[in-house]
Amino acid sequence: MKALAEGHNVSPEIIEKLRKPIVVAGLCLAWELVVRGMQVNPLLFPAFSDVVMHLAAGLGLGGSGELWGYIWDTLRVLLQAYAISVALAIFMTGLAVGNRWAREVLSVMTGIFQPLPSIALLPMAILWFGFSQESLIFVVVMSMLWPIASSLTVGFATVSPTLVRLGQNYELSRISLVTTVLVPSALPMMIAGLKVGWGFGWRTIVAAELVFGATGGGGGIGWFINNSRLFMNVADGFAGIMLVIIIGLATESLFIALQRLTTQRWGTETA
Amino acid sequence: MATAANRAARFEQLSPGEPLVTIRDASIAYSTRGRAATLAVDSVSIDIRKGEKFVILGPSGCGKSTLLTAIGGFIPLTSGSIKIDGEPVGSPSMDRIMVFQDFGQLLPWRTVLGNVTWGIRRRFPKMSRSEAQARARECIALVGLDRQSPQYPNTLSGGQKQRCALARAFAVAPALLLMDEPFGALDAINRERMQAELNRMLMEGARDMTVIFVTHDVNEAVHLGDRIMVMSRGPGRVRALIDNPHVGSPLFHTDAMPLAAELRELLKDTENTVS
Numbered sequence: 001m002k003a004l005a006e007g008h009n010v011s012p013e014i015i016e017k018l019r020k021p022i023v024v025a026g027l028c029l030a031w032e033l034v035v036r037g038m039q040v041n042p043l044l045f046p047a048f049s050d051v052v053m054h055l056a057a058g059l060g061l062g063g064s065g066e067l068w069g070y071i072w073d074t075l076r077v078l079l080q081a082y083a084i085s086v087a088l089a090i091f092m093t094g095l096a097v098g099n100r101w102a103r104e105v106l107s108v109m110t111g112i113f114q115p116l117p118s119i120a121l122l123p124m125a126i127l128w129f130g131f132s133q134e135s136l137i138f139v140v141v142m143s144m145l146w147p148i149a150s151s152l153t154v155g156f157a158t159v160s161p162t163l164v165r166l167g168q169n170y171e172l173s174r175i176s177l178v179t180t181v182l183v184p185s186a187l188p189m190m191i192a193g194l195k196v197g198w199g200f201g202w203r204t205i206v207a208a209e210l211v212f213g214a215t216g217g218g219g220g221i222g223w224f225i226n227n228s229r230l231f232m233n234v235a236d237g238f239a240g241i242m243l244v245i246i247i248g249l250a251t252e253s254l255f256i257a258l259q260r261l262t263t264q265r266w267g268t269e270t271a
Numbered sequence: 272m273a274t275a276a277n278r279a280a281r282f283e284q285l286s287p288g289e290p291l292v293t294i295r296d297a298s299i300a301y302s303t304r305g306r307a308a309t310l311a312v313d314s315v316s317i318d319i320r321k322g323e324k325f326v327i328l329g330p331s332g333c334g335k336s337t338l339l340t341a342i343g344g345f346i347p348l349t350s351g352s353i354k355i356d357g358e359p360v361g362s363p364s365m366d367r368i369m370v371f372q373d374f375g376q377l378l379p380w381r382t383v384l385g386n387v388t389w390g391i392r393r394r395f396p397k398m399s400r401s402e403a404q405a406r407a408r409e410c411i412a413l414v415g416l417d418r419q420s421p422q423y424p425n426t427l428s429g430g431q432k433q434r435c436a437l438a439r440a441f442a443v444a445p446a447l448l449l450m451d452e453p454f455g456a457l458d459a460i461n462r463e464r465m466q467a468e469l470n471r472m473l474m475e476g477a478r479d480m481t482v483i484f485v486t487h488d489v490n491e492a493v494h495l496g497d498r499i500m501v502m503s504r505g506p507g508r509v510r511a512l513i514d515n516p517h518v519g520s521p522l523f524h525t526d527a528m529p530l531a532a533e534l535r536e537l538l539k540d541t542e543n544t545v546s
Contacts, residue, residue: 162373165345168363170393184380266379267425 046235055239067243073219077133078205081140085197088141089149097156110150118143118200119207131212136205136220143204144197151193155186188263195255202251206244290318291447291481292342296351299337311337313506314351324473324482324518326496328489330538334507335485336451342483343369343449355447365394368445372452374432377424383435384420387411390439410438413476415468430461437469441476448477450484454491463522466491470519489534493517493527501537511537 028048034040035047042050057063095102118139125135159182167181183190209222221240228237263269297315300308311334319325329335340346342353344363353360355367363369370376377386387407391398398406411420414434424432433453440448454462473482484495492499496515503510513534517527 160373160375162371162376163378165363165369165371166376166378168345169343169365169367169369170390171363171365172393181378184378187380262380266423268379 043232043234046238050235051238051242054235055242058236058239058243067221067224067240070219070221070224070240071243071247073223074205074209074221077136077220078140078201081137081201081205082144082198084137085141085144085148085201086194088145089152089193089197092149093152093156096153103153106149106153110146113142114146114150117204119204122208122211126211136208139208140201140205143200147200148193148197151189151196152186155189155193156182158189159185185268188259188268191255191259191263195252198251198255199248202244202248288320288322291321291356292317292319292483293354293357294318294338294342294351295354297338297341297348297353298350299334299341299346300349308349310506312341313508315502315507315509316351317500317509317512319481319483321481322479323497324484324495326492326499326515327483327485327502328492328496328499328534328538329487329502329507330504331487333502333504335487335502338502338507339369339449339451339483339485342447343367345369365443366445367447367449368440368443369449369451370433370436370440370453372455374429374456376436377432377439379424382421382423383411383416383427383438384408386424386435387439387442390443394443407438407442410442410476411435413441413472414438428461429457430465433457433465437472441472441480444477444480446481448480448482450482452486455486455488462488462491466494467522469495487538489531489538490522492534493531494520494522499534501534503540510540 032048035042035045046054054063055067058067059065060068092102092106096106097103121142122135122139125138129135129138163181163185164177167177172180205220206222206225209220210226212223221244225237225240225244228234228240259269294315294317297312298310299312300310302308313334315338327335327338337346341348342360344360344367360367378389381389384404384407387410388400388403391403391406392400395403408417408420411417414437416431416434416438419427419431419435424435427435436453454465457465473480484491486492486495493515495518497518499513499515500509501511501513502508513530515530517524517530520527
């Protein structure tokens with residue numbers, strides 16, 4: 001046995017790197033084998049290979065490529081809501097930095113709305129804005145705004161007083177103090193807030209789209225998943241779910257790459 | 272920027288020995304909300320001469336850092352005046368560069384070279400990037416950080432961070448260098464090494480610079496200060512002003528021991544005055 005182990009000579013690093021892909025592949029294989037082996041009704045739970053085929057077709061590999069349209073509908077709404085949330089968060093944090101009352105208001109509002117799953121506001125949003133894109137944007141903004149605002153506030157509040165003095169010593173104007181000292185100092189918390197905000201928004205919009213599409217009549221990946229069930233295209237629905245997961249993971253790794261380039265390199269990571 | 276250059280030019284015209292910093296009846300009170308104001312510095316009057324290395328020595332909490340911070344223009348006086356070359360101190364300026372005790376005084380998102388170059392380009396905005404970098408490299412060499420110049424501050428030791436802060440301060444060539452216990456947070460071995468090296472750095476890189484150095488370390492004071500001002504605590508007052516003939520002699524040199532002992536006694540007395 002010992003000789004055999006030595007003979008294989010696989011370095012521990014390679015095993016470490018392969019561990020995750022092996023687990024993922026194993027789970028996919030188990031999915032395939034269980035569904036095929038136990039002859040599960042494909043209308044209830046399609047096999048992994050069917051789902052992958054539908055996903056590929058949906059993305060244009062030997063199919064219509066209709067998924068791109070749904071993804072774009074979702075991302076379009078999400079990006080608009082993200083821009084609004086970030087702008088509002090910066091504005092509110094700016095007020096809170098300068099004024100104790102504004103700070104208290106922000107802190108109370110964050111406290112109230114952070115624990116509330118903003119999807120619960122969707123019925124009210126429909127009442128106010130109808131089955132419209134505005135309703136979607138409203139609930140998504142409500143899910144993103146508070147975590148972003150609260151982490152921005154913490155980020156600015158924890159800037160080292162020594163660095164602020166350094167900035168004063170080198171005669172930085174108010175604006176350049178913000179851009180050259182405060183913002184880079186708050187960057188770890190800012191990125192963390194943007195990441196959490198994006199994650200909340202992504203969950204919320206998919207959930208909201210299950211109720212209705214971006215433009216009332218259709219659109220959006222959540223809408224697509226729900227319709228797939230309606231028309232018994234179950235494999236399409238699974239493909240949609242898989243796509244939601246893949247996009248979620250991809251944006252997550254974008255944020256991680258951003259952190260690697262900035263705060264990790266500088267050693268200012270807080271988490 | 273032009274005014275800064277003019278001011279710098281006027282400092283050059285002062286000959287060594289003339290007072291550069293004139294402090295008259297300076298008092299600083301802190302008002303904590305809801306409580307009566309506590310007096311941190313009480314009517315300090317002192318002249319600091321151009322080109323001298325002036326040490327403010329005192330026990331912790333005696334207001335020595337507060338006084339230095341006021342000279343830097345970071346906090347206002349409650350009463351009295353601080354004038355630099357006849358002009359009252361206003362807001363902080365690059366004529367008076369502060370080196371803090373806090374290791375976190377470097378910009379974490381800039382390398383050693385980047386930090387020093389940043390300071391130079393703030394002070395001399397018209398200088399070309401390459402010229403600024405060349406000057407930065409000289410200052411980095413002076414403090415012995417050549418090998419670390421492409422590194423980010425988070426990869427430096429405490430001593431290296433303070434060396435970098437010194438290089439940045441030297442590079443800016445301020446008329447007045449304010450040092451707030453820069454070695455106070457270092458371990459004993461590194462502290463002594465930096466104390467011994469600071470004199471060399473000042474001689475080579477900042478011979479004409481006026482330095483005000485705040486410390487609670489008697490040996491540091493004797494090693495670095497042309498003159499030593501001892502402060503008492505609660506509130507901070509000038510207790511003694513001593514000409515130091517042993518400045519620059521090696522740390523713990525036997526000739527300097529009596530003075531060190533005397534200073535230590537003075538410090539002990541100031542401790543006892545606290546109620």
